[in-house]
Amino acid sequence: MQAAILAIDQGTTSSRAIVFDKSGAIISTAQQEFAQMFPEDGWVEHDPETIWSGVVSVCKAAICDAIRKGYLPSCIGITNQRETTIVWERDTGKAIYNAIVWQDRRTDAICRELKDARPGIEAIVSAKTGLLIDPYFSATKIAWILDRVEGSRQRAERGELLAGTVDSFLIWRLTEGRNHVTDATNASRTNIFNIHDNIWDDELLDLFQVPAKVLPQVQDCASDFGTCHLFEEVMASAGDDARKSLPICGVAGDQQAALIGQACFKPGMVKSTYGTGCFMVLNTGSTPVRSSQNLLTTIGYRINGETCYALEGSIFIAGAAVQWLRDRMQLLGSSAESKTLAEQVGEKNDVVMVPAFTGMGAPYWNARTRGAVYGITRNTGAAEMVAAGLRSVVYQTCDLWEAIGSEENAPDLRNAILRVDGGMSANDWFLQFLADMLDADIERPEITETTALGAAYLAGLQSGLYASLEEISEKWSRNACFQSKMAPKQRNRYLKRWAAAVNATILFAEQTA
Numbered sequence: 001m002q003a004a005i006l007a008i009d010q011g012t013t014s015s016r017a018i019v020f021d022k023s024g025a026i027i028s029t030a031q032q033e034f035a036q037m038f039p040e041d042g043w044v045e046h047d048p049e050t051i052w053s054g055v056v057s058v059c060k061a062a063i064c065d066a067i068r069k070g071y072l073p074s075c076i077g078i079t080n081q082r083e084t085t086i087v088w089e090r091d092t093g094k095a096i097y098n099a100i101v102w103q104d105r106r107t108d109a110i111c112r113e114l115k116d117a118r119p120g121i122e123a124i125v126s127a128k129t130g131l132l133i134d135p136y137f138s139a140t141k142i143a144w145i146l147d148r149v150e151g152s153r154q155r156a157e158r159g160e161l162l163a164g165t166v167d168s169f170l171i172w173r174l175t176e177g178r179n180h181v182t183d184a185t186n187a188s189r190t191n192i193f194n195i196h197d198n199i200w201d202d203e204l205l206d207l208f209q210v211p212a213k214v215l216p217q218v219q220d221c222a223s224d225f226g227t228c229h230l231f232e233e234v235m236a237s238a239g240d241d242a243r244k245s246l247p248i249c250g251v252a253g254d255q256q257a258a259l260i261g262q263a264c265f266k267p268g269m270v271k272s273t274y275g276t277g278c279f280m281v282l283n284t285g286s287t288p289v290r291s292s293q294n295l296l297t298t299i300g301y302r303i304n305g306e307t308c309y310a311l312e313g314s315i316f317i318a319g320a321a322v323q324w325l326r327d328r329m330q331l332l333g334s335s336a337e338s339k340t341l342a343e344q345v346g347e348k349n350d351v352v353m354v355p356a357f358t359g360m361g362a363p364y365w366n367a368r369t370r371g372a373v374y375g376i377t378r379n380t381g382a383a384e385m386v387a388a389g390l391r392s393v394v395y396q397t398c399d400l401w402e403a404i405g406s407e408e409n410a411p412d413l414r415n416a417i418l419r420v421d422g423g424m425s426a427n428d429w430f431l432q433f434l435a436d437m438l439d440a441d442i443e444r445p446e447i448t449e450t451t452a453l454g455a456a457y458l459a460g461l462q463s464g465l466y467a468s469l470e471e472i473s474e475k476w477s478r479n480a481c482f483q484s485k486m487a488p489k490q491r492n493r494y495l496k497r498w499a500a501a502v503n504a505t506i507l508f509a510e511q512t513a
């Protein structure tokens with residue numbers, strides 16, 4: 001049997017397990033989509049039991065298939081949708097409420113009250129955590145659950161409840177209730193983790209009303225998170241001598257894992273991942289760069305106790321717009337069909353979509369806005385709407401690129417190449433429009449499952465399969481490069497219309513609040 005690594009990628013719309021060999025090639029893969037729940041306007045929930053059963057079943061399927069091909073995983077790396085919050089019982093491992101998903105806006109009022117009650121508090125939170133006060137992050141989600149599920153605050157104080165992001169919940173289940181841990185990247189998305197001192201911050205715990213007792217221990221991304229015995233039966237099919245338990249030794253939030261999978265290890269290297277949302281992450285090295293452009297300062301990875309920081313622009317709706325066009329509007333048979341339809345639409349297409357379905361992320365941070373479409377005529381059909389959806393993701397990326405490029409203390413983006421990955425990066429039409437609008441080179445790697453790959457690299461580092469980040473860096477290879485072909489006049493026209501559409505959407509939200 002050849003050496004391999006099992007990566008668990010628990011994303012917003014699906015759970016995947018991928019077995020990689022040492023070179024980073026995919027040996028086997030299994031995936032399960034799961035239901036998104038929208039109980040109220042702006043609310044998004046997942047069923048933790050569905051997430052759990054899906055993860056177990058994809059892991060078993062991927063391990064089985066890998067063994068059949070002559071590969072035996074020796075460790076597990078985990079990556080996950082970040083910020084999504086679960087509170088569960090220490091005794092039973094059962095969640096006391098559904099997972100509140102990162103996109104969920106229900107705690108907007110709590111965030112506003114905090115800011116109104118204590119002017120200047122956001123600057124303090126931002127200085128310590130690199131984040132803003134926004135419903136996106138985990139702290140207000142934990143507090144909301146503890147305040148709404150009867151008796152849970154008292155239970156938390158008695159040590160009966162545990163809380164965490166999805167990685168933490170999965171590790172608790174995978175280690176059968178032995179380890180309540182998380183990694184520094186996931187912790188850095190909670191609003192209560194001090195990214196400079198690497199501790200849960202007492203002042204912030206008090207501010208957000210989160211009891212320290214419910215929180216996991218925070219570890220380096222490549223470290224010992226516990227051992228999983230749950231797949232021993234499947235592992236046994238490799239033979240009696242085969243190792244059966246699997247150490248979990250790499251963990252990172254999905255966007256940071258993608259930074260690693262894209263081998264963006266040097267300051268100035270930047271990637272954008274197009275899954276449900278889009279997240280542009282720029283490596284800024286050992287110095288945290290404080291944003292003047294409403295971007296987030298976050299932990300890129302922490303290895304051997306050394307933190308590499310990053311600047312992040314977060315967009316809530318990217319592939320989710322394509323999903324909406326497919327599932328709700330029924331304009332597409334599949335997400336891939338969006339390319340064929342968009343190709344039918346010329347440069348004159350004037351429909352502009354602002355996909356603020358769950359508010360707007362960076363750089364606007366407006367939780368109250370909702371989606372809008374402008375410029376519909378009697379000629380507008382499915383193709384125009386689909387092109388508008390794809391273009392809206394590009395325009396949002398332009399906003400991030402502009403914001404990151406304007407940061408005074410960040411590495412210069414003028415000659416930077418943007419590395420892309422995630423579900424939407426399969427779409428060539430989208431990537432060409434992206435290159436045209438950014439006026440920059442866009443590179444897609446051979447392996448676009450970079451999120452899972454990053455988690456596998458971390459586990460491989462810790463388990464000794466790789467010696468260093470340099471060794472990992474050499475494995476990155478390019479599949480395609482997209483370069484701008486658009487005339488500046490046309491680019492400016494598109495950008496002007498986008499800016500007008502965003503302004504109108506914000507104005508509508510303000511006037512109807």
Ligand SMILES: Nc1ncnc2c1ncn2[C@@H]1O[C@H](COP(=O)(O)OP(=O)(O)O)[C@@H](O)[C@H]1O
Nearest residue numbers: 011012013275276319320322335336423424427
């Ligand atoms: N060829 C494509 N063109 C446009 N969008 C796509 C394409 N393939 C997948 N997507 C979109 O990518 C998203 C899935 O990407 P993925 O990286 O798996 O997301 P996540 O990790 O958030 O679940 C879906 O929203 C889907 O609509």
Ligand SMILES: O=P(O)(O)OC[C@H](O)CO
Nearest residue numbers: 011012081082275276277
């Ligand atoms: O599920 P994704 O890939 O869109 O990623 C979700 C992010 O981690 C949210 O911050």
